[in-house]
Amino acid sequence: MKILKDAKLIGTGVQRYCYEDPDDKNRCIKVSINSTRANDLEEKYLKFLQKKNISWEHLTKLYAREDTDMGDGLVFDLVRDFDGEISKSIDYYMQNENEFLLINNFTKKLKDLKQYMFDNGVIVKDISQYNVLFQRVSKNNGKFMIIDGVGNSEAIPVSNYIRYFQKRRIKKYWDRFIRRIKRVKTSNTTYVRMIEEF
Ligand SMILES: Nc1ncnc2c1ncn2[C@@H]1O[C@H](COP(=O)(O)OP(=O)(O)O)[C@@H](O)[C@H]1O
Ligand SMILES: [Mg+2]
Numbered sequence: 001m002k003i004l005k006d007a008k009l010i011g012t013g014v015q016r017y018c019y020e021d022p023d024d025k026n027r028c029i030k031v032s033i034n035s036t037r038a039n040d041l042e043e044k045y046l047k048f049l050q051k052k053n054i055s056w057e058h059l060t061k062l063y064a065r066e067d068t069d070m071g072d073g074l075v076f077d078l079v080r081d082f083d084g085e086i087s088k089s090i091d092y093y094m095q096n097e098n099e100f101l102l103i104n105n106f107t108k109k110l111k112d113l114k115q116y117m118f119d120n121g122v123i124v125k126d127i128s129q130y131n132v133l134f135q136r137v138s139k140n141n142g143k144f145m146i147i148d149g150v151g152n153s154e155a156i157p158v159s160n161y162i163r164y165f166q167k168r169r170i171k172k173y174w175d176r177f178i179r180r181i182k183r184v185k186t187s188n189t190t191y192v193r194m195i196e197e198f
Pocket of ligand 2 (some may be wrong): 013015130131149150
């Protein structure tokens with residue numbers, strides 16, 4: 001059993017705590033605050049994607065399920081920038097004017113992410129500005145990484161198997177994501193100008 005008592009807490013979401021893996025600084029462990037259902041569903045869907053042998057260019061890889069002193073945990077890649085800092089969310093970059101400039105060509109990067117989801121058939125039912133990080137791969141460049149929210153909420157998951165339904169579903173969640181990021185309140189004028197054009 002993994003002991004997380006002294007591990008570094010990276011973030012708290014709606015359902016889970018995210019800790020740095022005490023044995024590997026490039027991995028994190030997510031433990032459920034209430035029920036383990038979120039972990040069950042996520043594990044099932046990510047294993048399905050693994051079997052399809054998809055690219056992990058924009059999605060954190062799941063390594064294992066592990067029992068911890070804080071409860072049931074899932075071990076993922078911890079997303080870090082080129083300088084070792086833990087990558088920050090899109091929301092963070094939207095709120096910080098100077099740092100926002102680091103995301104040169106924000107629109108292009110959004111398109112890359114969208115293309116990735118369609119090409120690999122990745123369904124992210126809860127895609128939001130909090131569940132996507134901007135990973136700086138060098139001083140002036142980076143890419144978006146999905147860290148949470150993957151899966152499909154259909155009772156019978158036809159979209160996992162039938163391409164036409166899959167595309168429709170990815171588009172539905174994507175459009176919702178764009179509506180969400182357009183609604184973000186910020187005094188960051190660079191962002192406001194950019195998103196108006198999108
Ligand atoms: N792979 C990761 N790399 C870096 N930070 C992460 C990673 N996964 C989660 N986090 C941080 O932990 C927070 C909570 O994790 P998340 O998976 O979103 O939990 P929840 O399911 O409760 O929303 C995130 O908002 C983010 O700040
Ligand atoms: Mg989250």
